[in-house]
Amino acid sequence: MQPMNRRSVLRTLSALPAASIVTALPSVARAAEFSYKYGNNLPLSHPLNVRAQEAADRILKESNGRVEIKIFPNNQLGGDTDMLAQVRSGGIEFFTPSALVIATLVPVAAINAVGFAFSDYNQVWAAMDGKLGAHVRGAIAKSRLYAFEKMWDNGFRQTTSSKAAVDSAKDMDGLKIRVPVSPLSISMFKGLGAAPTSLQFSEVYTALQTRIVDAQENPLPIIQVAKLYEVQKYGSMTNHIWDGYWFIANGRAWDALPDAMKTIVARAINEAGLQQREDIKKLNESVVGDLQAKGLAINRPAADSFRAKLRESGFYGEWKGRFGAEAWTLLEGAVGKLA
Ligand code: X2X
Numbered sequence: 001m002q003p004m005n006r007r008s009v010l011r012t013l014s015a016l017p018a019a020s021i022v023t024a025l026p027s028v029a030r031a032a033e034f035s036y037k038y039g040n041n042l043p044l045s046h047p048l049n050v051r052a053q054e055a056a057d058r059i060l061k062e063s064n065g066r067v068e069i070k071i072f073p074n075n076q077l078g079g080d081t082d083m084l085a086q087v088r089s090g091g092i093e094f095f096t097p098s099a100l101v102i103a104t105l106v107p108v109a110a111i112n113a114v115g116f117a118f119s120d121y122n123q124v125w126a127a128m129d130g131k132l133g134a135h136v137r138g139a140i141a142k143s144r145l146y147a148f149e150k151m152w153d154n155g156f157r158q159t160t161s162s163k164a165a166v167d168s169a170k171d172m173d174g175l176k177i178r179v180p181v182s183p184l185s186i187s188m189f190k191g192l193g194a195a196p197t198s199l200q201f202s203e204v205y206t207a208l209q210t211r212i213v214d215a216q217e218n219p220l221p222i223i224q225v226a227k228l229y230e231v232q233k234y235g236s237m238t239n240h241i242w243d244g245y246w247f248i249a250n251g252r253a254w255d256a257l258p259d260a261m262k263t264i265v266a267r268a269i270n271e272a273g274l275q276q277r278e279d280i281k282k283l284n285e286s287v288v289g290d291l292q293a294k295g296l297a298i299n300r301p302a303a304d305s306f307r308a309k310l311r312e313s314g315f316y317g318e319w320k321g322r323f324g325a326e327a328w329t330l331l332e333g334a335v336g337k338l339a
Contacts, residue, residue, distance in 0.1 A: 032060070032068035034261065036253060038094035039077040039086065040245075041201045043225045047279035048096065048152055048245065049073045055272035062264045067257070069094065079200030081181055087145065093253040096245040098154055099136075100182035108139045108327050109246065110184040114319060115191075116307050117335045118156075118242040121281070127334035128244060135330055136246075144251035148266060150273035153280040154243040155219025159236045160228060163214045165297065166236040169193065169305040177215040178204055184319065188240070191313035192306060201226075208232060219243065220287040221280055223296075235296040240306060247273060311339065 038056070042048050049071065056069040077083055077092060080101045087095040088105075103110035111132065118124045127133065128151045140147040159166045159177070166172060175194040179185035182198065189196035194215075199207055207213050208231040216228065217240065223229060247269055257265065292298055310316065316339030320328045332338055 033066045034253075034257060035068045035070070036093035037072060037077075037091075038069050038096075039072045039083045039092045040096045041075050041080055041083070042073060042222070044073050046221065046225045047276045047283065051152075051272040051276040051279065052096075052269075054275075055268040058268045058272075059265055062268070063261055067261050067265060075200075075202035079202040081200060087248060087250050088143070090250045090252060093250050094248065096152060096247050098180065098243050098245055099151075100180045100185055100241075100243060102140065102246055102248070103184060104181060105143055106136070106139045107183075108323055109136050110182065111136065111323050111327050111331055113182075113184055113241045113243055114331065114338065115188045115240050115310050115315065116303055117331060117338060119335070123335055124242050124244075125277070127331070130334070132327075132330045132334055135327055140246065140248065141251075146249040146251055146254040148247040148249075148269050148273070150270040151244040151246060152273045153277045154245055155221060155280055155284070156239040157217045157219055157241040157243055158223070159215060159217045159238045159240070160223060160232040160296070161215035161234045161236070162208065162211070162232050163234075165234040165299045166215075166238060167299060167301045169309040172306075172309075175215050176213045177217065178207055178213040179217065185241075187318065188310065188315060191310050191315040193309065204228070205231060217241075219280075220291065221283045224283075224287055224291060229291055229294045229296045233295070233297060235291060235298045237298065237300045238306065239303065 038052065040048065052071055056071060059067050059069060077086065080097060083092065083095045084097055084101065084105060086092040099109050099112050112118070112128060133151060137147045137149070161175070164171065169192055172189070172192040172194040177189055177194050177196050178199045179189055179196045180198065181200060186196050186198060197213055204216055205226060205228065208216060208228065216232070217238070218228070223235065254262070288298055320339060
């Protein structure tokens with residue numbers, strides 16, 4: 001291994017976010033054989049980043065310093081659309097897009113986000129660790145990306161607004177709501193009668209603050225760590241979509257790892273994913289109280305009026321066609337008949 005000269009150390013350091021310079025120093029000095037970048041869209045305090053850092057530390061150790069993964073959290077490398085392009089080109093080696101976001105490249109990946117399909121986590125993990133998840137991973141592989149086996153949890157998406165609580169489908173009427181860059185989300189909120197706009201997550205806080213949009217929808221842990229409660233008044237537990245993150249790798253970068261390294265990396269990431277699911281589960285027990293204490297008014301609408309509206313608008317029929325019979329059958333096998 002070539003020792004790094006002073007100039008290349010400086011160059012490497014200047015490419016790092018300030019916070020990781022100190023922790024990166026010892027490994028930079030050793031110059032790992034595989035030095036990979038991982039970008040994501042969440043603040044450092046989210047369990048996804050906490051567990052990913054643990055996985056990266058474990059990988060560095062178990063690979064005896066051969067595989068180093070540097071994390072660039074919180075959209076430091078650009079929004080989701082940018083990071084998806086980077087992981088495809090090899091500009092970064094790892095990325096965790098939500099199923100909604102990777103679906104802009106691999107349409108069937110949005111199948112887990114069909115409105116009101118999953119009723120609880122038992123159904124979610126049985127499907128995503130089982131046949132439905134395998135089907136999606138196969139589709140992702142065709143885009144020369146490697147998807148790790150275990151999905152990480154984002155959560156059941158809830159609706160927040162600065163205007164009014166959403167108590168039934170009629171409260172969605174004309175609602176200016178931000179959704180991710182996701183054809184399914186746009187279609188679903190249009191079906192509900194709302195006026196959705198796609199924005200990358202990196203733009204959400206400001207868009208709410210400046211009232212470009214009045215509402216947004218995200219799982220509660222994100223509303224908490226991204227401090228969206230500061231710019232929203234009402235939190236309505238609509239549970240409309242279950243969303244998770246695919247941990248993906250650039251295909252060439254993945255193939256470049258020797259088998260023994262692949263085993264180490266996959267084991268650490270998949271096990272960290274399972275722990276991250278537990279973290280979110282625990283967080284879900286305390287997060288409502290915390291958000292209420294921070295001033296968010298919480299209400300719990302029944303799902304019926306939303307489901308009925310989506311059926312009427314033809315949402316399920318349309319997406320059954322778009323996803324195709326095979327994927328739809330796998331979804332209905334996991335959650336029961338939808339339309
Ligand atoms: O952009 C969002 O809303 C987020 C953070 O949930 C996703 O990654 C889809």
